[in-house]
Amino acid sequence: GAGVSQTPSNKVTEKGKYVELRCDPISGHTALYWYRQSLGQGPEFLIYFQGTGAADDSGLPNDRFFAVRPEGSVSTLKIQRTERGDSAVYLCASSSGGAGELFFGEGSRLTVL
């Protein structure tokens, strides 16, 4: 596709449930980033992939969060045992070569009740 695609655009779940958020980057982009953004805040770094491997996962808040990119293209962010504090917009971005010039998707808004 022409841009970064994220699904679902909205997800409402109950506390304790498992959630998967998907990101399909721009074709050919080797770098893929996950951020989360709360209202009134800047995007908070979660994890960065270069190809299939996680180059930097220092932003994942705890072991309930996990992300994969098995074939170097689509990535899935997985959140186990969701908590109300996980409610945010989860943004995915891709870049060619990790240059820092990111192209963002429209985000997945997660609401944990």
Added chain:
Amino acid sequence: QKEVEQNSGPLSVPEGAIASLNCTYSDRGSQSFFWYRQYSGKSPELIMSIYSNGDKEDGRFTAQLNKASQYVSLLIRDSQPSDSATYLCAVKGGGTSYGKLTFGQGTILTVHP
């Protein structure tokens, strides 16, 4: 100390004026610096990148970088109501943080007619 800090705002300027947005960063090894614009309810989009000390101009936008002072700024000349948005400063780390792009909290800019 936050890794990337922006003046808290909000900043309000009249149409036609110069808007000045400021950002400081803590990692002295940082190599690349970016300004993103985020309209309400939308994802961030890149408007400027700067890699070396000095000024970089692109249309009505000028980015300024001073690595010795660990300071980045964005000037918007002839501000228009369509420039009203949140402006995010982003810094790409050096060394072991290479590739990680860290955002500031953003400055809300309002340009009033």
